[in-house]
Amino acid sequence: MxxxxxxxxxxxxxxxxxxxxxxxxxxxxxxxxxxxxxxxxxxxxxxxxxxxxxxxxxxxxNMSFFFIPASVGIMEYYAVVKDHLVLLLLICAITAVLTFAVTAYTVTAIIRLQERRKKKGE
Known part of the structure; x- marks a missing residue:
């Protein structure tokens, strides 16, 4: 329930x-x-x-399961996408690296903030 x-x-x-x-x-x-x-x-x-x-x-x-419909949709339009496939893959790679970097920076910043708060509380 x-x-x-x-x-x-x-x-x-x-x-x-x-x-x-x-x-x-x-x-x-x-x-x-x-x-x-x-x-x-x-x-x-x-x-x-x-x-x-x-x-x-x-x-x-199970988040990867939810990407299947989008992936299938892209495959249905392969004829439209094939001329720009290299550019799309490059964009995906760059945005993945940027996402990893921003996430790492954010996690590091939050950990530092939590440590500062912990020191103030002591």
């Missing part, structure tokens, strides 16, 4: 993102609004991590 409640919370936030997207005159995708909304709810402690933890962990462990 707990899993169903967690799925309900996540789907409810997704639905709220869809509703926000339809009412706001901004060109922001509904899924991005849903993620921002979930982040805000977590920051405000309206939703606690324990409310979505098990389902969130399951979704993260």
């Amino acid at each position: 707990e899993i169903l409640r967690q799925i309900g919370v996540i789907l409810g936030v997704c639905l709220a993102g869809v509703l926000l997207s339809s009412f706001l005159p901004l060109p922001v995708p509904a899924n991005v609004l849903g993620i921002v909304l979930l982040f805000a709810l977590l920051c405000l402690r309206i939703v606690k991590p324990s409310h979505i933890e098990k389902t969130g962990d399951f979704l993260l462990r």
Whole structure:
């Protein structure tokens, strides 16, 4: 029953993102609004991590499964993409490296902040 409640919370936030997207005159995708909304709810402690933890962990462990439809879609348009395949692969490689670098920098910065807070508390 707990899993169903967690799925309900996540789907409810997704639905709220869809509703926000339809009412706001901004060109922001509904899924991005849903993620921002979930982040805000977590920051405000309206939703606690324990409310979505098990389902969130399951979704993260199986994230590669969700990329299959996009990959199949790209393969269906291979004739359109084939002329630009090298450029697309180069862009993918560069953005992957940039993502790794930004993630590493962010994690390092957060660890330093946590260590500073820990030293202030002592």
